[in-house]
Amino acid sequence: MTTVPAEATKLSELTEQQKKSGLAAWLGWFFDGLDLHLYTLVATVFVAQLLGTETTDPDVRKYGAFIMGAFLLGWAMGGAVFGYIGDRLGRSRTLVLTVLTYALFTGLAFFAQNWWQLLIFRFLAALGIGGEWAIGASLLSETWPKKWRPWIAAVLQCAVNFGILAAILSVALMGYFVDLDQQPKWVFLIGVLPAFVTLWIRHAVPETDEWKSEAGRRQAPPLSDLFAPGIRRSTWLAVAICAISLTGHWVFMYWQQAFIKMHPGVSAGDQGGIIKWALFTVIACSVVGNFASGWAAHRFGYARALCGFFSAYFLFMAVAFFFSWSLPMTFVLYGAIGFCQGVFGLFTMCLPPLFPTLQRTTGAGFSYNIGRVFSAMGVVVFGLVSMEIGQCLLYASFLFVPAAILALWLPQPE
Template identity: 35%
Template sequence: MTATAWREGVSRYQWLVLFVAWLGWVFDSMDATIYAIVLHPALEELLRSPAGTVDAEQIGWYGGIIFSIFLIGWAIGGVLFGIVADFVGRTKTLIATILIYALFTGAAALSQEWWHLALYRFLTALGIGGEWAAGAAIVAESWPEDKRAKAAGILQSAWAVGFFLAAAFNLWLGEYGWRALFVVGVLPAFVSIAIFLWVKEPDRWVQARTLERRSGTVSTIKLPELFHPHLRRSTLVGSVLAFVAVFGLWGATNWTPTLIRTLPDMQGLDHAALAKYVSYAIMALNVGALGGYLSFGPLAERFGRRPVFALMCAGSLLMLPVAFLTPHAYPHVLALLPVLGFFNNGIFTGFPIYLPELYPTRLRATGAGFCFNAGRVLASVAPFLTGFLVTAMGTFGKAASTVALIYLVGLLVLPLAPETRGKPLPE
């Protein structure tokens, strides 16, 4: 298939659905990234004692707690709104979840204590997790079968764009302080208007819902069905793979801004200069991430889902210690971050491709939302663990490199994963 042939047969409406879901994910990513960027200055202000000093151990500890609370909220939102999306529809769920994460990202600017920030991040995460489940389902069900993987790659590329957007806003607004970045997080509310006006429920979902009503099998309690014998292995493997990816990202890679701030050649710089260097590092990471996002789909179509998941796990296992331990200056980190981003972030394209392929239409959002987020509850200990390891080992580099061992779990579970390449979505 040529570079342009795969686009043939895709209607304008299918492109519209992909674009609107993509835009929602862009702001998902931006809002999730904002905290990683402002973690250091925000906690410096919110934790400042009468003595006026806040050390790296305090920031690592409280930052890890807030990261963990955020992941728990993301998991709860993903599972809860996945069920809602199967019950009331993908479009309505997209609108509700975007409004939730936009409102509470903006509200985080009002924080006066560290626990205020933790609460707002929890509420933001409910919306971010739910929007993922609904977005993945609506794109999978709206696009042609033979073009689904590439559409999912484009959808996942939104995360790199969101990272770039967060870094760009940090460059533009860094001098105004960390609160200004959270205010910008209100912008996604406008996406919900576009969805309300232009996007309908997928025909697959409407037909499945109609069949449920006619047969009298409508139920909001669908989670137990994910563990019926014919779906149990898919659910367990999907959940473990998502757990590994999330654990590695939030336990290691998302500490990149803090790693940059602790480099020897970054010491003595003022906040504005540091904000710029952090932004450039986030951009470098996501140049590689964008390559990974867009590569996963074509590779998965050619070689299968399992081999590409294995490639991403092995690359992450190798590159995290290389990127976090070997460099001692900013230029070295900047050169390594794109390679890390390709593997460590690129793996996430696999989930909007693979997870919807494991479940029938009536369970698709519930199943995808559960798998992608159930492991997130366990993975929520990753930032907390990193904070503990920083205290025990003394550096973010050593802590993040230890966390990288989680990718061995992914490599071990992959032989049990069902291969879905070339198969239609289950009805």
């Protein structure tokens, strides 16, 4: 595997392969964040337009949740499918396929004529987004120095955050060029931009030495080997932690905008702007949380860092939605919750090393993205069963308690 000298402490000491692999993974994650949140920013208005009704119609909430659930389900399946392909076809070539997939189908959402067409396009786009996570994580874990991994995880997670901020900015700027009633569909065309990045990835990013060495000696084992003696315990723990924590996280990320919209301190005319600022607050604070979680992992190890951040996520969500707060205080608590979201950057570097080389993208993708199956159900179930959005978010906060406990049992990657 390509490495740098043990004493290396500067970016200038990295090899060309490491720099290109890092940039490719970062760009892939950046556009993940962009394509991921274009829908959440326009979901209510666009679904209402497709249904031919008002945004206050209960059907908008129902079908919007179905579409988001399908997206998260596709994300899960994409991690498994492209993870399997990545262990056989190689990291670089599979990375190209994942980016092309989510760019193409995000753009096609522009042509959706009804809610189920939008659901299909979002599901297919999610296949690529889920696959890119697994491929990008394995690409870096096989090329960059082990001691840098917690910081690499923070930088990668920041790419997603910056992508989300780019989505917010894109939607805001769209108002200067497109009529208000046309904005929701036009924002999806922005999601086509990542396709152009694949031209550079395919030309400049080589396969990792570790993958080429292992692929040349033997075939990749089947998916069932993830549950073979020796790694079975790690697989089950990783799956459980991801499933539980990601369900709580995505219930918050999807329904928090509806909570802000109904806050008594938000007038009807200010809803759009305040919702965007609320999401901006969450994402901006999560950038700080990414590096804080990286420091915690470096100082205390992955298991205790995960446990601490999950515990804080539970605490701040419970406080935010158990009590009634003024709008400024709600923003403060949203920022605290965003800070806790830095925990998910740690998954990037702590999951792939738990698995052998030829099972790395399969194992990491399966573990992380199987959580999307549960989060898909969670977004729908928590939103539709709970009578009140605040109640829905309060119940979801308790999911981080078992996630924190299970994290203490997770093996420390070498």
